[in-house]
Amino acid sequence: MYLSAKAKLYLYLTGTLVFLGIALGRPELMLISLPFAVSLALPLFSETTALPDLAAEIENSELVEGSETTLHLTVKGKAKIPLLKITHELSIFNSGTVLREQRQLSLDKGETRKLKFTISTSPGPGRYRVGKFSLCGTDKSGMLYFKNFIRQTMEISVFPAINTLENVNLVNQPRLYHGYYTSPFRGEGLEFSEIKEYRHGDSLKHINWKKSLKWGNLLVNDRYLDRNIDVVIIVDSLSQAKGPGGNYLHIAARGAASLAHYYTGRNDRVGLIDYDGTIDPILPQSGSAQLKKILTRLSRLRESQLYVAKKAATIPKRVLPPQGVIYGLTCLSDDRAYNMFFDLASRGFYLVLIYISPTGLTGNLNSEEAETDSFTGEIWELRQEAKIASLKSLGARVARPAGDRIGPALAEIAAEGGSGTGGRGGFKTGPAKGGDLR
Amino acid sequence: MSTRLFPANAGKINKSSLQQFFSIALPLAGTGAALYPALAVSAWWFFGAAAVTGLLSAGIKAKNFTFLQAGAVILIVIYLFSRPALGAAGFIYGVFMGPGVFGILELGYTLTLLDEKTLPLDTDAQKTARALLLPALARTLLGSAIVIIVTAGALSIAPLVDEAVLSLPVVFFLLTIVLAGGLYLVYRGLVAGRR
Numbered sequence: 001m002y003l004s005a006k007a008k009l010y011l012y013l014t015g016t017l018v019f020l021g022i023a024l025g026r027p028e029l030m031l032i033s034l035p036f037a038v039s040l041a042l043p044l045f046s047e048t049t050a051l052p053d054l055a056a057e058i059e060n061s062e063l064v065e066g067s068e069t070t071l072h073l074t075v076k077g078k079a080k081i082p083l084l085k086i087t088h089e090l091s092i093f094n095s096g097t098v099l100r101e102q103r104q105l106s107l108d109k110g111e112t113r114k115l116k117f118t119i120s121t122s123p124g125p126g127r128y129r130v131g132k133f134s135l136c137g138t139d140k141s142g143m144l145y146f147k148n149f150i151r152q153t154m155e156i157s158v159f160p161a162i163n164t165l166e167n168v169n170l171v172n173q174p175r176l177y178h179g180y181y182t183s184p185f186r187g188e189g190l191e192f193s194e195i196k197e198y199r200h201g202d203s204l205k206h207i208n209w210k211k212s213l214k215w216g217n218l219l220v221n222d223r224y225l226d227r228n229i230d231v232v233i234i235v236d237s238l239s240q241a242k243g244p245g246g247n248y249l250h251i252a253a254r255g256a257a258s259l260a261h262y263y264t265g266r267n268d269r270v271g272l273i274d275y276d277g278t279i280d281p282i283l284p285q286s287g288s289a290q291l292k293k294i295l296t297r298l299s300r301l302r303e304s305q306l307y308v309a310k311k312a313a314t315i316p317k318r319v320l321p322p323q324g325v326i327y328g329l330t331c332l333s334d335d336r337a338y339n340m341f342f343d344l345a346s347r348g349f350y351l352v353l354i355y356i357s358p359t360g361l362t363g364n365l366n367s368e369e370a371e372t373d374s375f376t377g378e379i380w381e382l383r384q385e386a387k388i389a390s391l392k393s394l395g396a397r398v399a400r401p402a403g404d405r406i407g408p409a410l411a412e413i414a415a416e417g418g419s420g421t422g423g424r425g426g427f428k429t430g431p432a433k434g435g436d437l438r
Numbered sequence: 439m440s441t442r443l444f445p446a447n448a449g450k451i452n453k454s455s456l457q458q459f460f461s462i463a464l465p466l467a468g469t470g471a472a473l474y475p476a477l478a479v480s481a482w483w484f485f486g487a488a489a490v491t492g493l494l495s496a497g498i499k500a501k502n503f504t505f506l507q508a509g510a511v512i513l514i515v516i517y518l519f520s521r522p523a524l525g526a527a528g529f530i531y532g533v534f535m536g537p538g539v540f541g542i543l544e545l546g547y548t549l550t551l552l553d554e555k556t557l558p559l560d561t562d563a564q565k566t567a568r569a570l571l572l573p574a575l576a577r578t579l580l581g582s583a584i585v586i587i588v589t590a591g592a593l594s595i596a597p598l599v600d601e602a603v604l605s606l607p608v609v610f611f612l613l614t615i616v617l618a619g620g621l622y623l624v625y626r627g628l629v630a631g632r633r
Contacts, residue, residue, distance in 0.1 A: 004547075005503050005504075005507075005547075006503065006543065006544075006547045009503075009507050009510075009543070010543075013510070013511075013514075017514070020518070021610070026521070027529070027532075027592070027609075027610050028521070028528065028529050028531075028532025028533065028535075029518075029532070030610035030614070031532050031533050031535075031536050031585055031588070031589060031610060032514065032517075032532060032535050032536040032539065033536070034536055034581070034584055034585045034588055034610070034614055035536050035537055035540035035578075035581030035582070035584065035585060036536075036540060037614055038580070038581060038584050038614070038617075038621075039540070039577065039581070041621075042577070082566070082569035082570050082573070083551055083552070083566055083569065083570055085556075102553070102556045103556050103557075103558055104552065104553060104556045104557055104562070104566065105557070105558060105562050105565075105566070106562065106565040106566040106568075106569040106570075113558075115558055116558075138551065138570075140569075140573055141573070141577070142544075142547060142548065142551075142570070142573075142574070
């Protein structure tokens, strides 16, 4: 039990007034101090206070950003508490944000109350820890109070919101017979792709004898691979940028979730690398279980505080499937991420970079800051553009989403057509017929 | 939720009506207490009254007890400085000042604790009001009664004792201790009897 602010005030007032009353010989000062002096004895008459029993229960432990759930709290009084303040603390693991919600009630001995706390996911995707309660109760006189913490910690995974992607078919075409889409890669398969000239290494059994005789040189039938595409999404979490325009990691998580949802919906295999200086990949798999695995990992996305792994620039070969497509979501603020993407592009991977500009997120600076920082800002922007240009020169395709949705930016570069490079293993930018990737 | 001072369901304690009533009544009580000698004695009380009213009203609005503490201290300090000018009326004013300031602080403290936005149900407003405001009112009345009893006791004893040996403040002090001790003993006796 602690002395309340009121008790302390009464104590000081009584002491001061009694002292002044005696020192100045003024009986009325003693009179003013009387009620305060008597009040100080009130805690002696108070009943002993016991903490109530709490039981918390959460409706859902997995949510998608934008929805909300309810935390049900059952409070059972062990003693009469005239005023009980229950503060629920919600902490978001990824960002360190703490949100508090308070309830006040008067509790009788043996009384059971059910309270509801609404858990909103408006702060964004993340790991939400709920169930930490702070109790503060006063005694009947208001002179004493008690406080205590009760932890019944539960965790809620808030998955990033998924936006529908349309017209972002960068790498393959709808197929006629098998499934929705063909693989963009040539290889052993059933579905015919094109007739091409025989080259060293082509199988003799694929020679089209009829056409070869007609045209006078050896021609072979080329086919599409009988498998779908492998996609690896790399999220650069080495840096963070947030402001009125949004939160980089949240936008990256939403973008990655949308891509994963899009490709798993097409039965493609999708993997994820949260690039935070270490490489702990989710290897490409297809199906809804894989999508959930990816969403769970994305909900745990947080800014890396790892500064020791300065040379984790090379993503090992075993993590990246041959002829895979790599989507990189980055703000290119950290040179380690830039070096890693540079390495991937120079190794011939088909790389689509989704560049989320930090300046678009932090918003406009106020006029004074803008003046002093404009020069530095311009140099920084030039450096960013230089990085993007060097990645582009290696064949990476760069999408620049204007806001939260990456779909329009991807559709834009899909519309631009086949400017991609030939990837490792003979990857071409599109099927022979049509000649582009749309 | 009604925001009127006296809503349609007047008679029932409603969280909004209670809050609004006391948020107006307490500053008014403070102003009244401060204005009484102003009319009689000094223009300085007008400034004091304005400061106290402002502090009480800001304290209740901001749910911050510090403002109320400051208001109470200012009221007492102004009284101390004006006491010589008040003359004989100053003593009577002092008798009422104790319970007045005490009542304002009691109710004010309760109101700073209560936050109607965090009450889960409207019935909680009635329940917490019963559990907190009514005892606060009871304590104010008890404080006033004790002041009156002690004053009456001291004034009746004062002529009987030699002021060189026991001055009036000391008589008040001793009487307070005797009264508090007596009340506590009665209480313990009652509690022991109940057990």
